[in-house]
Amino acid sequence: MSETIDSLLHEERRFPPSAEFAAQAVAKPDLYDKAKDDRLGFWADQARELLHWHTPFTETLDWNNAPFARWFADGQLNVAYNCLDRHVLAGNGDRVAIHWEGEPGDSRSITYAQLTEEVKKAANALEALGIRRGDRVAIYLPMIPEAAIAMLAVARIGAVHSVVFGGFSAESLRSRIEDASAKLVITADGGWRKGKVFPLKNAVDAALSSQAAGGATTVEHVLVVKRGENEVDWTDGRDLWWHDTVETASAEHEAQPFEAENPLFILYTSGTTGKPKGILHTSGGYLTQCAYTHKNVFDLHPESDVFWCTADVGWVTGHSYVVYGPLANGATQLMYEGTPDTPHPGRWWELIEKYGVTILYTAPTAIRAFMKTGREYPQKFDLSSLRVLGSVGEPINPEAWIWYRDIIGGGETPVVDTWWQTETGAIMVSALPGITSAKPGSAQVPLPGISVDVLDETGARVGNGNGGLLVVTEPWPAMLRGIWGDPERFIETYWEKFDFEGSPQRRMYLAGDGARLDSDGDVWVMGRVDDVMNVSGHRLSTMEIESALVSHPIVAEAAVVGASDDTTGQAVVAFVILRAKQEAAQTPEEASAILRAHVAEQIGAIARPRQIFIVTELPKTRSGKIMRRLLRDVAEGREVGDTTTLADTQVMQIITEKLK
C-alpha cells in the first residue's frame, strides 16, 4: 500500500482540456460558483431544469430528521415518464434510446417511442399481476433491453425494484428476495456469456423452493423472458412467459405522479458483516443527481452522442448510468450483453466502431485486462469517434489511466475518474472534462453541489498533504435514504463516527474509504478502510465469504483477505482450518477445490477465492481478533509484519513454514 501511495503522489503529469473541447463543453466554470453561492438553490435549479415535475416542489431539503433526508418532498413526478414519455412528447420519439448488441451478434435498435411503448405494456402487465405502488419486484436478468424495460415499468407504477446481478447464485438471490419480501421475480430462461448460455430461471426455481422449504414464499409470479432458448422447468400458475404476458398487454398507460420520496429501488451491497445491506433509493433526488452528473461529467450532447457504460444493471453503475441518467437525459446509448473477449479480444473496440460510440465509461480492471492482451486489438479498429472516457469502481493507477487516454482515446480525450458508491447513488467526486486539468490517478474534485472532506480518527480535518477518512459533509440529492428494514444499521454504519456536538444535523457521512488530499486539495481515493474488498470493481465482504466457508461441514474456521492483484485490483485469498477428522480425509488441494466451488455456489463466481491456504492456526490478538494484516502479508508474498500483539507469536511462523 505505501509503495502505491508513493508512486501516486509522485504523479506530476497534468492534462488540461483543449480549447476546442472547453468551448463546446456543457459544463461551464460558473457551475462551481453557482453551487458555492447557494448550494440548495443550485440543486433546486438542477431538479427543475433536468426533470419534469407533475407537481412542482417548494421545499428543497428537509434535514430535520437527520440522517433521514427528504429532498423535494412536496413535489411529485413519475420517474419513467421522465425517462420516456416526455422525450417522445418533445419530438424525439425517433431518436434511438438503446442500441443493443447480444453476445452472439444479434442486435436491436430501440427508439424512445418504441421503448416508451414497451414500458407501457410491461407496466400494464405488472398491474394485471397485482403489483401496486410500494410492492417489491426482484429482477434477475442478463444485459438485454428487457432489464431496462422491467426496471422502468416497475418505476412507472410506483413499485420498488431490487435488481440482483445475474452472476449471483440461487442462494444470494433467495436471501435478497426474502429480505425485500418480493412479490414478483422477473428473469430469463438464460443469457449469453463467453459463448455459452448461462441459465437463470433454474436458479430462481432453486431460490424459491429453498425459500418455500423454510416458510411461505412471498413470490406470487415469475415472469420469464425468452433469451437463451435453453430448457426450463415450469410451475403452472406461478410462471409466465414475458412474450405471452407483456407483448399482449395494452400499449396505453398513463404515468401517475408519485411523491419525490417514493422508494425507487433497493440494491444490495456488501458491508462489513456477513449480511448484504439493502440500500434504499428514492425518486426525485436520485433522478436529479443521475441526470445532472451524466450530463456534466460526460459532457453529454444528447442529439449527437452515443454513450456506452459497460456496467451490468446488477450494479449501481448500471442503475444510474445505463438506465436512469442516460434515459432521463434523452441520450442514445449502447448496451452489450456479453463479455469483452467473446468471440474475439477486440469485441468492445469493434462495437465502438460499429455504433460510433463517443463516450465510454468503464472500470480500471477492464482497462488493465486490455493492457495485458495488448494494444494491437484496439488498434485494429477506428476509435476516433470517442471524445470522453470515464472510469469507476476502484482507484485507477496512473499507468492504466495513461494507457486508456493514449491507446483508447488517441492521446486526446479527457479521462474522468469518478468516485461514488451504491450508497451515494450517483457520481460525487470527479473532474469535469471541459474545465478540470486532469491528474492521472486522482478522482480530483467534488462536483458542484457536493461537499466532501478528509478527516482523521478524531474528526479533525487533515488538510492538504495528508490522508484520513473520506466523508461527505452535507446531504446530497441521490443519497441513500436507509438500509431496507434496518434503520439502526443505517445510522451505525454511516453516521455515528462523526456525530459532531451531538447535533444530528451536523452528522457527516462516513464513506468507508481512505483518501488523501494533495497540495492542491485534490482527492486521491486509496481504497476501503473496512473489511470490504474490491475485486474487479465489485464489492465483496470478507465476512460474507468467511461465513460461506464456515457453512461447509469440513471447515472449522476461516479468514479471508483481499490481496492485491495486477488485473482485478484485489483478489480473494482464504485461510482455512479444517475440522480435525477432515485433515486426513483429503489433500489440501482437494479441500481447496471443494471450498472454492462451495463459495461460488453460495455467493456467486465473483466471490470464488483465487487461493485457499489450508492452515492449522490463524493469527489472533489476545482479544481473539484475527489479524488480517498479517495474512495479507502472506497472501501478497511479503515478509510478515509486526507480530508482537499476537496471542501466540509463533503462529505466523507455523503458517509460513507450512505454506513454503
Ligand code: 6R9
Ligand atoms: C460506483 C461503485 C463503491 C466503492 C467505493 C470505493 C470504490 C468506486 C472509485 C473507487 C477509487 C474511484 N470506488 N469508484 N475508488 N476511485 N473512482 O463502484 O459503487 O460498487 O458501491 O463500490 O468502490 O472503495 O467505496 P460500489
